[in-house]
Amino acid sequence: MRLYRPSTAIRMFYPGAVFRVRTRQKELYLTFDDGPDPESTPYILKILEAHNIKAVFFCSGKMAEKHPELIELIRSSGHLVGNHGYDHYDGWKTAAKDYLDDVSLASGFTSGIIFRPPYGRITLSQFRILAKTYTVVFWDLMPHDYDNRMTSVKILTILRSKVRNGSVIVLHDRRGSSVLTFLDDFIREAGGMGYAFLKLPVSGKE
Incomplete structure (x- = not known):
């Protein structure tokens, strides 16, 4: 069974982490993971620009190092670049020092x-250390757009039925994601439902 939201238990396990923005307003927050990718990121940026939407791109350090011009394009377009680790380590399967070193490397x-x-996987000890410096962001809704078995129709149905006030939505701008097949339609449909897209409000702890 696919899980589209983190459970209440998971949300309570990481105090202070962002899963959903508390608001009574019909506001949504778009985030993109695993890029930047030359085959998808520039086109996502064009769609966002057409709708005057600002988002957060949680970028792989390895991909960011390979494509610094895309990092600059994201930033110059008014979006926020977030840290998604360098080698995309699973925190549950990685020693704390290796995991923290990987995050530190990606920060550059x-x-x-x-x-x-x-993967949304991080041990409590890893989380506590990183939360001293970073705002740690998970998500409220993930439609699994990275899975090629998920059609754009299915993804749109999930998004349409499960968005709610303050949802932080995670999509993917990596190669193989279907995001370009539904992003524009989703933005238009959400607007028709009365939602506005805002840039995720975060503050540094440095």
Whole structure:
């Protein structure tokens, strides 16, 4: 069974982490993981620009090092670059020192203030250390757009039925994601439902 939201228990396990923005307003927050990728990121940026939407791109340090011009394009377009680790380590399977070193390495190419754990998997000890410096961001809704078995119709149905006030939505700008097949339609449909897209409000701890 696919899980589209983190459970209440998971949310309570990481105090202070961002899963959803508390608001009574019909506001949504777009985030993108695993890029930047030359085959998708520039086109996502064009779609966001057409709708005057600002987002957060949680970038792989390895991809950011390979494509610094895309990092600059993201930033110059008014979006926030977040840290998604360098080698996309699973925190549950990685020793604390190796995991923290990987995040530190990625910060040189991405960000030193906002972090999303790859796979959403991070131990409590890793989290506590990183939360001293970073705003740690998970998500409220993930439609699994990285899975090629998920059609754009299915993804749109999930998004349409599960968005709610303050949802932090995670999509992917890596190669193989279907995001370009539904992003524009989703933005238009969400607007028709009365939602506005805002840039995730985060503050650094440095």
